[in-house]
């Protein structure tokens with residue numbers, strides 16, 4: 088199987104990554120990718136998030152790289168944080184027109200000081216069945232509302248960092264045309280989750296979520312789960328059957 092594009096990776100604008108955007112682009116070309124989205128963390132994550140005020144600078148940097156490397160399509164993305172059960176995300180109104188590709192995912196440490204309920208329940212879900220069920224209900228509601236409210240291309244690693252009802256999420260993903268990620272770095276979607284989600288008319292994406300240059304375009308673990316789940320390649324946005 089050949090990966091055509093990688094739609095989830097980070098650059099130095101994220102607090103947990105040091106990669107220069109140009110180095111990211113060069114590696115993607117080296118890996119034979121025809122398209123990438125650089126999707127740094129949304130601004131409301133206190134540890135990893137970009138500063139919203141930096142987004143125009145990131146846009147300009149991507150535009151310059153597009154001129155310099157016309158052989159690859161480079162998209163300015165965002166991995167926005169899911170920050171509330173009503174489906175709130177941290178893509179601001181000023182950032183929105185600059186963004187080519189919107190990913191949304193749930194992360195601990197986003198929106199600290201405003202809505203801690205979601206984080207506390209996700210943290211405690213390991214210790215209590217009752218809290219686990221409540222966390223699962225809230226995470227699911229947050230994802231469903233976000234998909235209905237915003238034009239999201241893809242949900243990143245659904246089920247990682249907090250439990251979700253994948254059946255309900257996949258149903259709304261199909262309804263809203265939101266793709267679901269089979270993330271190479273986190274274990275989700277798992278084989279079991281893929282099997283549940285593939286019952287609906289959902290498109291899947293396999294991405295590296297690279298924080299280091301050498302991880303860009305690497306989706307070996309994702310492919311293993313895809314094969315194990317029996318998910319046909321034509322249901323995956325960025326994979327084709329061509330031999331490499």
Ligand SMILES: [Zn+2]
Nearest residue numbers: 166192194243
């Ligand atoms: Zn993430």
Ligand SMILES: [Zn+2]
Nearest residue numbers: 095097166296
């Ligand atoms: Zn990420």
